[in-house]
Amino acid sequence: MPKIDYVVSEKVCTACGGCEAICPVGAPRADQLRSEIKHEEDCRDVDLFKEECSYCVDCYACERVCPILDGFPGDDEFDNVRFVKAGRSPMHGQDGGVTSQILKSLFEQGEIDCAFGIARNEKWETEVILMTRASDVARTSGTKYNYMPIIAGMREIIRDVSHRYERIAIVGCPCQSHAARLLKDNLTDKIKLILGLVCMESFSYENLCQHIIPDKIGLNIEDVVKMDFAKGKFVVTSRTGEVKRVPIKEIAELARDGCHHCLDYTSYYADISLGSVGAPDGWNSVIVRTEAGEEYLSKVSDLELTDDVSVDFLKKLADTKHKNNAWNYKEFMERVWAVGYPNRIEHFGYEVPWKKEAVNVQKYSLQVKSD
Ligand SMILES: Cc1cc2nc3c(=O)[nH]c(=O)nc-3n(C[C@H](O)[C@H](O)[C@H](O)COP(=O)(O)OP(=O)(O)OC[C@H]3O[C@@H](n4cnc5c(N)ncnc54)[C@H](O)[C@@H]3O)c2cc1C
Numbered sequence: 589m590p591k592i593d594y595v596v597s598e599k600v601c602t603a604c605g606g607c608e609a610i611c612p613v614g615a616p617r618a619d620q621l622r623s624e625i626k627h628e629e630d631c632r633d634v635d636l637f638k639e640e641c642s643y644c645v646d647c648y649a650c651e652r653v654c655p656i657l658d659g660f661p662g663d664d665e666f667d668n669v670r671f672v673k674a675g676r677s678p679m680h681g682q683d684g685g686v687t688s689q690i691l692k693s694l695f696e697q698g699e700i701d702c703a704f705g706i707a708r709n710e711k712w713e714t715e716v717i718l719m720t721r722a723s724d725v726a727r728t729s730g731t732k733y734n735y736m737p738i739i740a741g742m743r744e745i746i747r748d749v750s751h752r753y754e755r756i757a758i759v760g761c762p763c764q765s766h767a768a769r770l771l772k773d774n775l776t777d778k779i780k781l782i783l784g785l786v787c788m789e790s791f792s793y794e795n796l797c798q799h800i801i802p803d804k805i806g807l808n809i810e811d812v813v814k815m816d817f818a819k820g821k822f823v824v825t826s827r828t829g830e831v832k833r834v835p836i837k838e839i840a841e842l843a844r845d846g847c848h849h850c851l852d853y854t855s856y857y858a859d860i861s862l863g864s865v866g867a868p869d870g871w872n873s874v875i876v877r878t879e880a881g882e883e884y885l886s887k888v889s890d891l892e893l894t895d896d897v898s899v900d901f902l903k904k905l906a907d908t909k910h911k912n913n914a915w916n917y918k919e920f921m922e923r924v925w926a927v928g929y930p931n932r933i934e935h936f937g938y939e940v941p942w943k944k945e946a947v948n949v950q951k952y953s954l955q956v957k958s959d
Pocket residue numbers: 679680681682683684685686687688689704705706707728729730731732733734735736738759760761785786787788789790817862863864865872873
């Protein structure tokens with residue numbers, strides 16, 4: 589049984605879709621809440637001549653790309669930061685539009701072949717879209733606080749025998765940026781740029797659009813043009829310009845299970861992280877973390893970058909997330925990695941080719957809940 593089974597059954601799965609992307613047989617499927625993994629017994633009653641039922645063959649590839657099994661960044665999320673700026677662009681966006689401008693400009697210069705992002709319709713139903721041109725980028729503008737397993741989209745790209753897409757950019761929440769980094773390190777160097785968003789939490793479509801918006805905000809979802817988290821409030825703007833707010837603490841408990849266990853606020857594993865916290869209104873906080881991030885950012889046109897950004901504020905909110913979501917992560921990791929690889933290994937006698945130990949859990953000091 590792959591260790592992602594524990595990630596799922598203990599409800600700490602982020603639903604990033606990394607396991608779905610890498611699995612050779614298509615056994616895991618991630619939805620907005622978590623992954624579901626089919627095992628042989630799930631297909632026992634299925635007539636395989638009539639119905640497709642791909643079950644896990646215990647190859648353990650998924651363990652290498654699961655952000656939970658790899659481990660969170662540790663107490664200090666800022667130890668790999670090269671520099672931080674405030675940024676904005678002429679693109680329409682959630683904050684300064686820097687995310688969209690980076691993609692648009694890199695497409696225009698032929699630096700990337702494709703990028704993954706999230707688009708929405710009038711009901712805020714979301715879909716993962718593959719952008720291949722600069723003109724596709726505007727479709728993904730704006731933050732959708734309901735979650736999609738964006739990394740699952742890499743499944744097609746990994747199996748793209750025509751090699752149409754050799755230089756891929758990914759935009760995602762910290763969990764998705766982490767999965768993208770693991771896919772890059774373990775499977776495909778085609779992922780050239782990982783743009784990670786700052787993220788406190790996300791929601792299922794049902795909780796956000798069918799419960800919070802009508803019941804707590806008092807708007808029809810079709811009338812909503814923008815959602816935002818700012819200054820302790822969930823802020824919703826309607827198409828008539830009406831702005832409604834509720835305290836975040838009134839809705840935070842409705843976030844997804846995985847988000848309540850998540851200990852990465854600023855997309856530690858991204859090349860460039862983008863948020864609003866720490867920057868003036870209408871600007872992005874832009875955190876450059878890798879050489880690739882620095883190189884790509886230097887190529888982007890029409891970006892205004894200043895030093896008017898508070899790293900201390902970003903750190904403060906990162907600490908808040910670590911404290912709010914503290915759980916017995918060390919115990920989980922030690923327990924899960926202590927379990928051997930019984931099934932096929934005993935039968936066939938092979939070693940897991942990429943077996944690895946638990947990450948250095950000593951990095952973590954906060955992960956035990958006090959209650
Ligand atoms: C769930 C969530 C929670 C967030 N929480 C915070 C926070 O607490 N503090 C903070 O400072 N910033 C947070 N952000 C980031 C912030 O909302 C902006 O996305 C960021 O500042 C970039 O702004 P922009 O103007 O450059 O984006 P834009 O140029 O408008 O581009 C938006 C990009 O975000 C992508 N995107 C939109 N929704 C999603 C989604 N659900 N999952 C993955 N990608 C998506 C789009 O594909 C697009 O590429 C959060 C983002 C998300 C998705």
